[in-house]
Amino acid sequence: MKSSWRIICIALLAALLFSACGIKDTPIGVSAVATPIAKSTSPIPSPSPVPSTISPLTIEPNMGGVKGYLNIRKAEWKTERLIIFFCPFTPDTSGENGVYILEPSIHPNTTLEGGYFQTGEIPPGKYVLVVGPMPETAVPLLENGQIKVFEVLAGQVLQIESEIY
Numbered sequence: 001m002k003s004s005w006r007i008i009c010i011a012l013l014a015a016l017l018f019s020a021c022g023i024k025d026t027p028i029g030v031s032a033v034a035t036p037i038a039k040s041t042s043p044i045p046s047p048s049p050v051p052s053t054i055s056p057l058t059i060e061p062n063m064g065g066v067k068g069y070l071n072i073r074k075a076e077w078k079t080e081r082l083i084i085f086f087c088p089f090t091p092d093t094s095g096e097n098g099v100y101i102l103e104p105s106i107h108p109n110t111t112l113e114g115g116y117f118q119t120g121e122i123p124p125g126k127y128v129l130v131v132g133p134m135p136e137t138a139v140p141l142l143e144n145g146q147i148k149v150f151e152v153l154a155g156q157v158l159q160i161e162s163e164i165y
Helices: 002-020
Strands: 032-036 064-072 083-091 097-101 109-111 116-122 125-132 149-152 157-164
Touching (some): 064 149, 083 149, 097 125, 109 116, 125 157
Antiparallel strands (some): 032 097, 083 125
16 A cells, blocks of 8 residues: 555656646746757847947956847837846757756846947857846847857857847
8 A cells, every 4th residue: 555655656746847847938037948049140230339338358268258239129128227148058969959048146147238238257158148127027139030049169259239129
């Protein structure tokens, strides 16, 4: 009797764990998203000069730098302080899809100033950039309707220009 009860408890626990570990399809306010990798790029012109308060970018040893401009088209975000999060991306075995996770307490981030951003403290790797006033409302950068994956290399600066709708 104890053996059957133990098997039932283990089965229920396993079912609960598997159902709680599912990946969600919604890209807004989630912590993990399966995504295809966007293939092409299209430059977005900067409508204003770089603010004078942005100092020259210094890259930390064994790190990569990222700087760029995001044209914010969401009206409700025009007056908000926006944060850009660098979420590590893990591709699947085909290399065509993968998963990113936003954990704001540990992932690198920086703020936007007039749409501009920069940081020289990004560990080399592949990232999905997620932008918003808070992690719960942040959205990933898209290209042609797909989540864009960026690669940061040690000792190099990645230039990014994009739009947020």
